[in-house]
Amino acid sequence: MSKEHPEIVFFSGGTALNGLAAELAKVNPKCAYIITTFDSGGSSAALREVFDMPAVGDVRNRLLALADKENPDKANIVELLATRLPRYADKTALYGQLSHLANGSHSLMDGFSEIVRKILSDRFALFIELAGDNFDPVNASLGNIVLAAGFMAHQRILAPPIAQLSRLIGARGIVRASTVDNGHLAVRLENGEILAGQHQFTGKETDPISSPIDGMWICSGVDDPWPRPVHGSSLAINLVNNADMIVYPMGSFYSSMLAAISPQGLGNAISLNPCPKVFIPNMGFDPELIGHSINLQVERLLEVLRMDNSAYIGSEAVLNYILIDSENGTYQEEPDLAALEKFPLKVIDRTLVSDESDGLIDPQLLAPILLELASVKN
Structure with missing residues (x-):
């Protein structure tokens, strides 16, 4: 059948x-x-540096694509998770916004049920506590922050916060990270150059590569291109x-x-x-x-x-x-x-x-x- x-x-x-x-x-x-989960640029890079964690930006992106946006309550949650903090603002003002999210008083929390408000505000509060002054919140993705806080709350395991976020937004599909290990990407170009860090060869944050890619592997970090299992x-x-x-x-x-x-x-x-x-x-x-x-x-x-x-x-x-x-x-x-x-x-x-x-x-x-x-x- x-x-x-x-x-x-x-x-x-x-x-x-x-x-x-x-x-x-x-x-x-x-x-x-x-x-x-190997991205080394943008908002994910800042989170990875502070928490030594896998990149969560692509996971968040796919979850939001699967969300039940026809449900007004879930659409409101998606709006929050899809929001980025301003690109041009001082650190104190940006942490002020995170504080309003942590105590549930931010306008993005309007209309949430008490349960949803508490889940999300607790995540923001934990993030502020753990990140301290080490995190630069410029242009930070709120969805990435929620996932990062969930990762830390669950003993550095990514699956539980992914599952929780899936339920909150009514994701109509399944999202899983390809690995629980923390790694980065490195490539070798035909001209012999080796680039460590995904952001170095995608053409999004740096100039496009001028020589074809001749091989790729997983390494320990952007400063360590040596292959790792x-x-x-x-x-x-x-x-x-x-x-x-x-x-x-x-x-x-x-x-x-x-x-x-x-x-x-x-x-x-x-x-x-x-x-x-x-x-x-x-x-x-x-x-x-x-x-x-x-x-x-x-x-x-x-x-x-x-x-x-x-x-x-x-x-x-x-x-x-x-x-x-x-x-x-x-x-x-x-x-x-x-x-x-x-x-x-x-x-x-x-x-x-x-x-x-x-x-x-x-x-x-x-x-x-x-x-x-x-x-x-x-």
């Missing part, structure tokens, strides 16, 4: 998948998202074990998708599940993909997926389909369909771009295609 809602697991981070996640949330609450979380592996389909979706290729599958154990778990596995290449421009044809992307994806045991994990065990739109898609390099035939996978060429999606993938077109593929028995 077929399931009413197939359990589809996505490996991702960032914002590129938020539109699809919100679209799928309308029809399938069983979709799950395994999120990278990081293990997939048991919760993420459990999602993989039970998945009806696994998707490697569009988004920043290295810092989002490959980063999410890099922790040890995830590739092996993927290989043991006989469900369909689908790769959806990026459209538009990704600074991380200069010099990368779709064929090279497939090769790099397979390398990471087989890292746990390359001698025994075959390509067909971790990747079955590649989903493209050869007619309407705007790829950095045109897909070479003939060359893709060398891989043991099936190319699915479907309409993914609409007049309204500006040359990028339209979530309203992609969602039903994925639901259709998830219902196909291998």
